Amino acid sequence: MPKGMTIAEAILARAGGKARVEPGEIVDAKVDRAMSHDNGALVAKHFAEIGVEKVWDKDRIVLLMDHRVPANDIKTAEGHKKIREFVAKQGIPNFFDIKEGICHQVFPEHGYALPGQLIVGTDSHTTTYGAVGAMSTGIGATEMAGVWATGSLWLMVPKSFKFNVKGKFPKGAYPKDLILKIIGDLKADGADYASCEFYGPAIDAMTVGGRMTICNMSMEMGAKSAICPPDKKVFDYLKGRAKGKYEPVYAAKDAAYEKTFDYDVSALEPMVAAPHTVDNVKPLKDVAGTKINQAIIGSCTNGRLEDLKEGAAILKGKTIYKDVRLIVAPASREVLLAAMKDGTMDIYVRAGAVVINPGCGPCLGAHEGIMAAGERCISSTNRNFKGRMGDPASEVYLASPAAVAASALEGAIADPRGYLK
Amino acid sequence: MKGKVWKYGDDVNTDVILPGRYLSNYDAKFLASHAMEDIDKEFAPNVKQGDIVVGGRNFGCGSSREQAATCLTAAGVQAVVAKSFARIFYRNAINLGLPVIQAPELVEKLQKGDEVELDMEKGTVKLMRTGESVAFKSLPPFIMELLRDGGLIPHLKKQMAEKKGISQP
Numbered sequence A: 001m002p003k004g005m006t007i008a009e010a011i012l013a014r015a016g017g018k019a020r021v022e023p024g025e026i027v028d029a030k031v032d033r034a035m036s037h038d039n040g041a042l043v044a045k046h047f048a049e050i051g052v053e054k055v056w057d058k059d060r061i062v063l064l065m066d067h068r069v070p071a072n073d074i075k076t077a078e079g080h081k082k083i084r085e086f087v088a089k090q091g092i093p094n095f096f097d098i099k100e101g102i103c104h105q106v107f108p109e110h111g112y113a114l115p116g117q118l119i120v121g122t123d124s125h126t127t128t129y130g131a132v133g134a135m136s137t138g139i140g141a142t143e144m145a146g147v148w149a150t151g152s153l154w155l156m157v158p159k160s161f162k163f164n165v166k167g168k169f170p171k172g173a174y175p176k177d178l179i180l181k182i183i184g185d186l187k188a189d190g191a192d193y194a195s196c197e198f199y200g201p202a203i204d205a206m207t208v209g210g211r212m213t214i215c216n217m218s219m220e221m222g223a224k225s226a227i228c229p230p231d232k233k234v235f236d237y238l239k240g241r242a243k244g245k246y247e248p249v250y251a252a253k254d255a256a257y258e259k260t261f262d263y264d265v266s267a268l269e270p271m272v273a274a275p276h277t278v279d280n281v282k283p284l285k286d287v288a289g290t291k292i293n294q295a296i297i298g299s300c301t302n303g304r305l306e307d308l309k310e311g312a313a314i315l316k317g318k319t320i321y322k323d324v325r326l327i328v329a330p331a332s333r334e335v336l337l338a339a340m341k342d343g344t345m346d347i348y349v350r351a352g353a354v355v356i357n358p359g360c361g362p363c364l365g366a367h368e369g370i371m372a373a374g375e376r377c378i379s380s381t382n383r384n385f386k387g388r389m390g391d392p393a394s395e396v397y398l399a400s401p402a403a404v405a406a407s408a409l410e411g412a413i414a415d416p417r418g419y420l421k
Numbered sequence B: 001m002k003g004k005v006w007k008y009g010d011d012v013n014t015d016v017i018l019p020g021r022y023l024s025n026y027d028a029k030f031l032a033s034h035a036m037e038d039i040d041k042e043f044a045p046n047v048k049q050g051d052i053v054v055g056g057r058n059f060g061c062g063s064s065r066e067q068a069a070t071c072l073t074a075a076g077v078q079a080v081v082a083k084s085f086a087r088i089f090y091r092n093a094i095n096l097g098l099p100v101i102q103a104p105e106l107v108e109k110l111q112k113g114d115e116v117e118l119d120m121e122k123g124t125v126k127l128m129r130t131g132e133s134v135a136f137k138s139l140p141p142f143i144m145e146l147l148r149d150g151g152l153i154p155h156l157k158k159q160m161a162e163k164k165g166i167s168q169p
């Protein structure tokens, strides 16, 4: 008897119109949804080159702007204009202009990410939607032009990895610390081409947002997709959001995983990824005291309400260190509204933070919050590559929002646990 | 075609191949003029048509920006050879008609500045320094077809034309 299928295999079998698929097999897969952000302008350019008039299905394409919003230079403005023109010409209904927030937050918030679906996006962190049980993966702009034209693309069925995560998160340790720990163990290519599935009591206990953090950052170890089996939390999250019906997909009991990893979060401590690679992971205490110039809370990894609250709990009633710039970028308009309503934003502004509009903000060093040579930042984002946030001689440390907030108070990398009751 | 080797280490990410600050400009020549500049200032001004970029493990990890492949093709790079590739870069390169060759043993043999002759169809790289010819595992036929067509866009155009029953100009 052949073994049963993993979640990724089952989704790709369905999308490829096959009864079953094996790792390594190439399927011609029909996608359920296709997402593009600012680089939609580049996709539109390639789409025009193919020479088809209309996109394959306008209802399945989602377009938004988040990377450089509002436009910061003329080239960006031209790109944004091209997207608006394309949206109007094609009559694409699922379009969000500069106000809405980061693609990976807005897409699930608006119910486009659904369990069991195959989703492609022109962004590497498209893996995020695995938090609701979708198989989602990043592709390039040229390839997306092909998807817009045909609705399908070739995909290799990935091998699957299984992560069993047990234990209860101790104070000061969060899903971000867990995924940093995992990336540090597996390294930047440890999950290349693999689909990572996350199971166990620690995942079950996690919010959908926490699972998004995990699935989002799995990309940093090369994962093609990262998936948590959808549960009641996901179904509750999707209530009133889901665009259309969905059918959750689960792994067969005897599904074959190429590798299995066991983690216990009970003794997890705050972690950081030190410059200049995401897999350069250390316990935060090893670098505590390192001076910083900038601190960032935001991004598709950690810019949700729960993340902002995590930082605010530490900053409440305090003022940040005089020589530090704390930048807060809510992941979406919905997040910003909620954070204004519950007083979270109030805490940040009083503490001395600069609150910027929902979007990618400083994360990719293309818009604002840029650093000069010799400057150092601690950030709740997901990449710390050389030059990622400005001058190649600047440095980025990645950590949880709590660790970022504690560091902003001290002007140096600081352990959040000292601030938590 | 003959070319010179530009050799780098493991985990060359797309942020250093083409930094985020240049992403809003889609002009390929502009992108080429900034290729690799955060890890190798010598690359963009000196790279020649037919040169080969050689990397270690996980070449092209990070962002999905296809400009990381565009800037290399526009700079004249004829192929990238690495011990392994990150998947999005791998796909982007093929879709843009840039051959990507996964060949760990070949990487070990190549040194910075080596002159080599690459034959994609035969699947060989001839190393002029030693006269040795090294074979690599050839790419699957449908990828070779994509590459021969010059990438995904020309390939799709060809397919559509064939569907309509009109011949290619």
Ligand code: SF4
Binding pocket: A067, A102, A103, A104, A123, A125, A299, A300, A301, A359, A360, A363, A364, A381, A382
């Ligand atoms: S927040 Fe950062 S990682 Fe996320 S989509 Fe935006 S630029 Fe990419």
